[in-house]
Amino acid sequence: MIRSFFGWDRTPFTREIETRHLHRSQRFEECVARLQYMVMTRSIGCVTGEIGCGKSTAIRCLKDQLDANKYRFMYVSDANLKPRDFYRELLHHFGLPPKFLRSEAKRQFQHLVWDLYENQQKVAVIVVDEAHLLSGDMLQEIRFLTNFQMDSVSPLALLLIGQPELQATLQLRVFKPITQRMNVRFHLEGLSLQESRDYISHQLEVAGSTHPVFTTEAMDAIYAHTRGISREINNVCTAALLDAVLRKDKLIDAIHVTRVLSEFKEQ
Template sequence: MDYTVKYGLEFNPFLKNSRDVLVETQEYREVLFRLNYLLSTKGFGILTGSAGKGKTTSLRNWASSLNPSLYKVIYSSLSTLTVMEFYRNLASEFGALPTHRKAENFRLIQGEINRLAVEKRQIPVIIMDEANYIGTAILNDLKILFNFEMDSRDRAVILLAGLPQLNNTLRLGIHEPLRQRIVMNYNLEGLSKEEGRRYIQEKLKGAGCTQTVFEENAAEAILNAANGTPRMINKLCNASLLIGNSANLNIITADAVMQAISECELG
């Protein structure tokens, strides 16, 4: 028997797939509130969190909810580009034909932002993921690139998302001008034990499950090992289902979870 059927699931909600089950935790709602605030004020925003805390998932869901007639979303995780590659890539994303001259690409990008804002009444939303890897030269240029009408107005939303060390980089004196422009800065802390428990329940419910899958002690062991990180909860739940099925368990036990934790740590 397929393990999803065994545990009353229409599909495995703990795997990345097209049928994603979004769990709206308190922190997810807070992230949306902060992102929407940034959308209304425009300018620079920072979203940080350690690996697996849900930054990219939050960003993807938020960005997909924006009205495409009002916002032009540009998403980039090409954070290790050279300055020239960065400019060429951004110009191309705006639909312009990039050149091999930085100054010309600079003018192209600003021209496209102005055209969107003035003619099409669209706000560009530029999301730069893995921004903790962005080089100093590009960070130095960001404030200049998005400076319009003698710094009197912001025409775009620029969101830098990455690991918490992004803030350490921005605290350097050289980045003071950029840091002064930041209107939103939020760090994802992860799920509380209570939210983690609800996260597992909502994932199972979203996959059509009506039966008990994890013993109380088993769920507790997953939450302790995952330490509030959604990606780790997913990984441990998935591994536990496979082990439980292999051992022909009708309900996942704490012993099965401990085996899953051991395998995931070795993997």
């Protein structure tokens, strides 16, 4: 509907955008660079940020840039993750049936990671998303991953991704052994006002727009509501575009934005 009305090649503000077309703010570039550093140095690190600020997009960008001949990417996201399930899921990534007991599954995983590193010259890259929801037991298990034979060399990179409360949890004394081994801790913030304007313009350009669609006042109103959180910007812009289509308007001003925001508040 939106694409055909405006005559664009694709619909903007969706999650389907290819990583090569991503808008790269300075803070986003810094985030990806930190992730790349963790991978290259085979270290443990932590990236936090508010919901919808672009953490998952940064991980997707990282994955697309990894050389499959050098790295084995593994992604885990489960709020109720338990240590045994953690190893079982990682072993499934290797296509290996896991042993039933946690201790045996742990040894299986340890052997596979070292075999991958020493015999196949590949580094395991483990991304644990929604890490702020991990239990204390699971965080302690992650401590093991930073511990086995790693004082001399690490066979893997471990990336913890979560909301800001993850940083607060890791500050607890019981988790100090984990934070002491963390080479990188990074917080991804929302976009600034100018970055939000640039983000909206970039999305429209990638979609195939050749002229402005949102007025400056409209973009500023969107920023005031979303605080520069990209997912929220996508939601408001999409709603405003749909409103414009229904009204057959080719230009979206602050009135359109105010109207759709009032509908958001009623939901």
